[in-house]
Amino acid sequence: MTLFEHDLQSPQPVSPAHGGPHEPPRRPQPPQHLVRRTRRRLFWWSLPVVLVILAIAWKLVSLQLVTDGAKNDFEAGDYEGSADRSGSLLVGNVIEPWIPYYNRGTALATFQNYTPATDDLGEALTRAPASERCMVRVNLALAWEQQGDAYRGAGYEEGAIRLYETSLAVIRDGAADGCQTDETSRALEQRDTLQTADERVQAKIDQQPPQVLPQPGQDDAQGEGSSGENDPSAEEKLQERGDQAAEEKAQQDAEERGRGGAGRTTDKPW
Secondary structure: OOHHHHHOOOOOOOOHHHOOOOOOOOOOOOOHHHHHHHHHHHHHHHHHHHHHHHHHHHHHHHHHHHHHHHHHHHHOOOHHHHHHHHHOOOOOOOOOOHHHHHHHHHHHHHOOOHHHHHHHHHHHHHHOOHHHHHHHHHHHHHHHHHHHHHHHHOOOHHHHHHHHHHHHHHHHHHHHHOOOOOOOHHHHHHHHHHHHHHHHHHHHHHOOOOOOOOOOOHHHHHHHOOOOOOOOOHHHHHHHHHHHHHHHHHHHHHHHHHHHHHHHHHOOOO
16 A cells, blocks of 8 residues: 555544534524414414404304395284394494395385385485396385375375375486396396386376265255254364364475485486
């Protein structure tokens, strides 16, 4: 073996006297109190987001449960209970805010509580998307028409005409919502309903109020001017004046509601 061969021999393994192969330096760990502080901050920062998500999830679940309950009450004939359930959804409903007004107004109209019914359905019309407004118009027009029927049945003809005209305005303003041009099957059904209602309400407006004919002998009895038996007493006169005042007040209320309803359905750009 030459000197060079001795020098080129493979070196022997290094003795692990100094801890073996060299390891890379480790990153120093942060103090534990800083770690805990960071975790607390992350927790408090994320807590509002988690609470909002949970609130939305609960709102969606409760919305469906209450809506189903209102529907079941309506189908069972408990229209007042259905209206109460729908009314509980008015607060905080940002997803479809028109539906509670529509459901409650429909239930109230079926319950023949027309004044709040038309208010709710009118509000639903302002909030509903364009694709749903024709459906809302059907029920709103029907509620005004039924209220007109109630006034006509009570003998308040002028008020009834005002309410019929409001119903007709709701129907005919539907052209701006595409109620006369949409060709979907649902829209066609609603269009037929509105067209039928238009003709029916117009016929009621054109209808002449029934004439009250005097009873046979009534004029003769009045013309005879009997001494006092047929003359109304003071109490009867007061009652007659009270009834007349009540009728005039109801007539005025009907006209004001008719004007207000027409303004709500024609002045807004829907």
